[in-house]
Amino acid sequence: MKIVYLKSNNIESIFNQLQQDMGGNLTTRPQEYTLRLDNELVRGIITGVSFKNNISFMEYDLCFSNNTVIINNMPVSNPIHFMYCAEGKIAHSFGIKGQKRPLNQFQTGIFSCDPSMDTTLFFEKNVNVKLSNIMVDTQKQNSGDEGSDLLQKQLLKTFMPKKDNEIFAYTGSYNLQIAEKMQQLESINQKGLVRNLLIKGIVHVMLALEIQQHKEDKKNAKNNFGSLSKEEIEDIKELAEFIRNYPEVQYNLKYLSSKSGYSPAKLQEGFKLLFNRTVTDYIRNVRVETAENLIKTTDLNISEIVYSVGLTSRSYFSKIFKEKYNCSPKYYQDHQNSIAVTA
Incomplete structure (x- = not known):
């Protein structure tokens, strides 16, 4: 089993670590990173972009030849991870020996934990996986953007572990709207500022859809609504x-x-x-x-x-x-x- 360790909350450092552990060709644009992989370990592509309002986005479109684990530890403050599996399946846990929570195709997952714990992703060999991960920094900062600061405050209130809990873990029901937004991201061919603004807009919509999915799931659970297989x-x-x-x-x-x-x-x-x-x-x-x-x-x-x-x-x-x-x-x-x- 291959284990990849990520020990930074900086997108540039994360991609440098990924390239160091998995090889591949890394290309960059302003605030945007693309790692193309085609070797004995893995084939596919990882993309990432960071924004000024404490939000970053990564998309994995990979197929590993061996079971692989990506362990992410943010030494200062673990972010809230808003994940969506558009293809294949993965499992998430807090720590490599923690409880595994499967994330199947079209499912959302929201995970946060104490900084002392690791966010761990398990990729099965020979399974094509397409996974998006929106990471919201949990450090309280004033960005100067009232809307962004309000969003961050609400996310911290809703999705950070409460009281004595070390983790927050939610696996949602199925949703195709987010998959459509991922397809829109792939179709963006503009460059420069226009490209960055378009990506930022779609990522924010994806984040809103994940939050709405969580809200709807809670409502359905309360009302004992059925769910689709x-x-x-x-x-x-x-x-x-x-x-x-x-x-x-x-x-x-x-x-x-x-x-x-x-x-x-x-x-x-x-x-x-x-x-x-x-x-x-x-x-x-x-x-x-x-x-x-x-x-x-x-x-x-x-x-x-x-x-x-x-x-x-x-x-x-x-x-x-x-x-x-x-x-x-x-x-x-x-x-x-x-x-x-x-x-």
């Missing part, structure tokens, strides 16, 4: 992807229930849990987003676009488009040329 999550994910690929189909709950084999109530539960939307709202949102992309990338007129996304009323389409984008589809289309010229 991984198989049900996979099936509903496939159904959602089918809707996204074919927005023109005239969907209704009866049709989707028959196609998926799940009751309407189960579908509603799944879409609410995964996307925080009802089935109908999800379909409507997919159609509007598809239409917006068609306006930008095709020469179709508005009526043709309305038909191509499965709607029949242009006035209804204009209503829901304006609700989402705060302008009419015609205005948006008419201003595409001027937007391109000034961009």
